[in-house]
Amino acid sequence: DTSGVEKEAVTFQCVAEGKPAPKYSWVDDQSRPLGGQEGYYVDEVKGELTVLDLRPDQAGTYRCTATNPAGNDVAEAQLRVLTKPKLEQFLNITVPVAGNAEFRCVFSGDPRPNISFQKETSVEPFYDGINSDARIEVEQTVDDYGNSVGIMKISDVKRSDDGLYTCTGSSGGGETIGWGHITVQFAPTFEKQPTDEFWSWEQEKVNLTCVASSIPNATIQWYIRNEEIPQRDPNLRVLALGPTGVLEVNPLDNSYFGGWHTEKIWIIFRTYTCQATNELGVVNHDVTLKQVHKPGPVTSVKVDKITATTITWRILEPHDNGGRPITSFLVQYKLRNMAWDDAEASSWTKGSAYTLERLLPKEHYVFRFAAKNEVGISEWSGEKSEQMPEVTVPEEPLIFVNDEGVNFVPYTDHYDLQWKTPLDNGDPINYFTVIYYQVVEDGSGGWKTLGAKIEKTVEFPGVTTYQIQKLRPDTHYRIELRAHNSIGYSSPAELVIKTAHGNVQYESFQPVLLISQANGFNDS
Template structure:
């Protein structure tokens, strides 16, 4: 069988030893078939010859050169009168596969195989026989389909061409084609092909069982043969009974002061729904001028004018119907009033200039939803003409700023809904603000994660850098005197004998303008822990200390400072030595 040829590749690397490697003399030994096409389309009864040659540097090392059919059987017949036979080339290494009279039943994939030394080589070609000339596929029939939800349906795409085309489908809003057979991701969907090779026709059938609304849409039919492709789009319409998915979920409707109110009902369905209204489970009296209907489907409005006695406060029902079924949506019409008075307000937190309240919502607020709370406040030594108003959204923080230290204030509250402002007859608070003081402790902005469950030794923030860290904080409450600056101090710190100890010789201090809320500490040492302290200062002194520890990361490798740079230059000397 002989051995494979090799070259010796000698690689000399500067400052290192010489490496010798053996590589194959032929980069890519292979077999090639002529005509050089993956698919050979041949007219019936016109002879076809396929030539298989090795593309190698040493043809004498080729052995067992042969053709095999689509099921792997060796083709060894050399009788020129056979339906298919082989013949060896006379002046070169190669083998012919001959079809004297091609027929459809001989179509398939044919493989040429050989050994090159001990290496198996293989290539293949597909042979397709057609009657007449090759024809690009054409789709000659594809009808749109309408079917009911939960039923089964089929969409059929008819195409012709030479060779007989394959027909596939895809949903237009999806990237992937459906495969022939049942779909692995959805076994409701089945693709079938029925072929008539004599006519060159294929019926592609897309079957969907138990239709859902998601199946509605455009489907693309693709007819494909070795000559080309054809495309056409069809549509599946899925009919379904009424649903109210697009309605606002507002079943309670409020009216006040005899204002008309509009009840809106929108029903989704195919085919479209008709809509009728009921009043307290009875058919609506269309002669009642206080009840007026606009539109009878798929969108309808019922305009109700309650009148002074509110007799029309009731349950209203929207009923949507089509031939597949019906659905209904209930509305409860209620008369609304302004909110009742607030029964309880608590003082939550206080600084010399700020107060935060907690408003206790009583059961009476469970009717029409609230929109806001209002607070009127003034110093008790001022008349009501000097009162100020503040309005909060219902779920906001109820805070008043810019109050005067050591002054007593009067606070009163009311709730607000769409009808208006409720009674001010609720709690009247009197509260004396505390005296001016040093600022509140700043709040350092950092995520501490689960530090409550770990030891103090582990409570360290890791910087993203080896030489810097940006400290950020929230503005401190000045407690009655404006802030004049922040004090930042940071020191290298070490865990020694069970506690953190700062290196006093490696500390830095900075004074920061009161308008700043961040400071970048630079020229830090890599892989080092720092203790950071932050205090706010005003005319009365400094706040308590906000503190954190941060550790810089290990410095990234820099090739410019390493002696290993000499390894980066490799000089290769390659010698080709044929064995």
């Protein structure tokens, strides 16, 4: 006897003894000769019967007859066709939160399939019996037709149970996967509401929006002071009823806002209520409509740093931001004897360095400032008068380093020095000098110089890197970097490095910190 899987092939072997050697023939359980029949192959010499592309109706008894001139003999064998599991039923279900869900999955097949359930987003399937999540229980049974039935029960359903599930039927005949979905219904929430504040200025129309999350979808109703939006008011118009509710407000006067005082600022707003409803519940959510305006004047401006050609300001927000965040600051500036109509202007994003460049050394300038929000620009205020310093030597360079103390170099014989170009203080930088020399600790926290100092020049404009070569392994070096213009040298930026031991080298790594004796530098 033998068995085979549906749509595959199976071979019977018939062996008989006789002299002369017998020939073989095969018939099915209805005595039909199979030699030459479609779907069968008979080897008369070897006694083999191959059944091709197995079908369930080919299961049964097959007889082999061995024949020679002396007579014949007959043997029988049984064929069992294993069928791939066939999904008979696996229906989507819908259940409310806190309810009980029951997934039923039915498979037919021979042999009878085993059934397993798995959520699409889970790594492992659920197992028979009560699972680690005790709300979930899986059982298997057989229906009146002999089909396998898998039942997965979920008690006290949660929203997280919503999603796609697989039901898999497995047997010796193969594996079949079915897909089903649990839809978990829940009362409305406003968990995806993007904002609860809306703004308008200069009587601009604004759409108040409420986003309700629920299954089934919710409808939205709008209220003011617990009363429905009056249909007779042409300035209040409902544009969408859900699940996203939209109320268009045309605020012709302050009655559409309301208002109150805080810290001497008049805050004008009104609360609107959107009510979301579906068959599982009702929930209210308040949004506010505020009347906003341009910012108040800038009142706090101080010089943070000044050079011959640049000035950096420290600017504080105005006390009244107009009801919307300040996005940028603006400056107008002019020579002292000029009119404001001829002034130059610049602007900075809030939080950036508030620096003006390319000013004239020794000149007297007058500056005034304004703040900007999405409504507009404040009045000009905070007027300041400053005289620029004389042209002088450059500011100190800033060296890119990896550590604030001794920098351990991943190479035995060289170091890649990198720096940021400093402010030139009114006269262009024409080169940098790099000085390096060997040092050792002097025992009191300082460094003692050993040997000669080596000086190199790096022309500028040009690169702001220099590779120091022919260093000794496992050795400390002090490096000094100066910027030069026609006036003279800057103060030096300094650091101490230690080269790697022996011949060991490592991959280079990105410098992340800055070290300098001064705070200001040119961002160009």
